[in-house]
Amino acid sequence: MSKFDKIRPYYDTEVNHALKELVNHPMMKAMMNFAYPNLDDAIWKEQLLRTYSIRDFQINFAYQAIKKILEKTSDGLTTSGFEKLEPNTAYYFISNHRDIILDTSLLNVCLFDHDLIMTASAIGDNLVKKDFLLKLSKLNRNFLVQRGLPPRELLQSSKLLSEYMYHLVSRENRSVWIAQREGRTKDGNDATHQGVLKMIAMANDEKDVMDFFKKIKLVPVSISYEYDPTDALKMPQLMAEANDEIYIKEKNEDFITLLSGIIGQKKRIHIHVGDVLEQEIDQIKAENDNNNKQIQALAQAIDDSILQSYKLWPTNFIAYDLLHNTTTYSSMYTEKEKQLFERRLELRINADDTKQKESFLAMYANPVINKLKYQEIETN
Structure with missing residues (x-):
């Protein structure tokens, strides 16, 4: 599947080689010392070098790191809706998006705790420009969304992304996570962008686009933090938008935001997974025969699920x-x-x-x- 090489995470055969390149990186040491504060470096290094699959890396290292983050920077994580999901079944999770790393990491912790298939997750390539972060994201089963492309290249990139996500769900029985919009919600108004749904539908192999959305088992996910650890960092962009100004990010802004999300105080966190959108899709299909109107109605159905189940603090x-x-x-x-x-x-x-x-x-x-x-x- 070499056509996906630009965007895909590591194959298991590539995992050990990547870990050998990362094992002595100061960021890896900082991460491991955080997750395993009482463990001698030589022990985690030896274990890391004996890791040959993404699953082993996620369960033995990433999972423990996220648990430690929750312990140190939150007052706990609660969940609802996971009991409705079937084991050994791939779902297409579409979620509101507040934190660069934690949204998907916490969802995967919950999926693992409920014996469900963990996700491959979309991440903007602008967020992993540093070599260490790119390798770490590929070890965590992230696939890349290419940003800042000219229109023709963007169209080709969107088709490739759509095809890859569908390949994961339909061929590899791997769940997929994607945000309901490009970039994080900064003003607290969670809304599904129709462009995201149109991109997903590029891989449509059914006569009717709604049949395709039904086949991929679309599940809305709502995540809420009592305190947003990056709230103040979102202010410059919100102010620029309020003043009709073009906002230009600082050089290391994404990296600072990423770190702040991880180490900042969040208090309580709640994740709710909604029902698979089946009845809603049947109803949309029955009421509309226009593709654009169907996509518009589907975006509304996703919003309805996310907004109604959003946990208020x-x-x-x-x-x-x-x-x-x-x-x-x-x-x-x-x-x-x-x-x-x-x-x-x-x-x-x-x-x-x-x-x-x-x-x-x-x-x-x-x-x-x-x-x-x-x-x-x-x-x-």
Whole structure:
């Protein structure tokens, strides 16, 4: 399958060679010392050099590292919906996206804990420009989404990506993860971009595109963090967009964001996997015979699942009340929680800048506003 070589993760036959190249890298040492603080370097190095498959690397090293990250930077991870998934079955997970590395890593931890097939996951090639990160991502079964291409090359790249993801699900029985939009959601408004669905459908081998989406077992995933460890880092881009300015990233911005997401405090985290979109797709097919309208309706069905199942935290309700100058949801948080959030606001942004303050609060408040479109939120 050499046509996928530009974007695919390592084959198992390539894993040991890659690990030999990485074993003495200072970043590997830092990662291992974090995951195994009481283990002598010689022991983990020996174990690493005896690793010959992605699964072994993920279970023996990546899984332990993520567990340690959860232990040190969160108040725990809860889940719902995983019990509805079938073992030995590949799913096409489409998810809201808040953190570069953790969203997929945490999903894989949950899949492994529930004896389900772990995912191959999409990652932008702009995020793994450093050789160490590229190798590590390929060891973690990430495949590359090529960014910044001219239109003709972008079309070819999209076709290749679509074909590869379909190949994984249909031929290798490997689950796939992709974000519902290009890049992370920075304003708290999770929405599925139709362009992502159109890209997925490029591999369509059915007469009807909805039959294709039904065949790949599309599952919406909702992930919510009580505190977004990269909230303040998202502000410059939000401010630029608010002022109709073109935002240009700093040289190491993606890398700093990636690290901040891993080591920053998150408090509680929740992941919900929705139902496989089958009845919804049947209904879309019955009601629409226009491809564009079908894609539009499918994007809405994914949004409905993600937004309704999004776990709201005290931080969301505090931000809503502060933003709207109300006490509507005061029963959903304590005074101490409010003080901690306000302190975070003061430390992380210029609270005297009204626009910036409103954008920061909206980032946390928008999930409440989105949930209200579906149901009244009962206050205790």
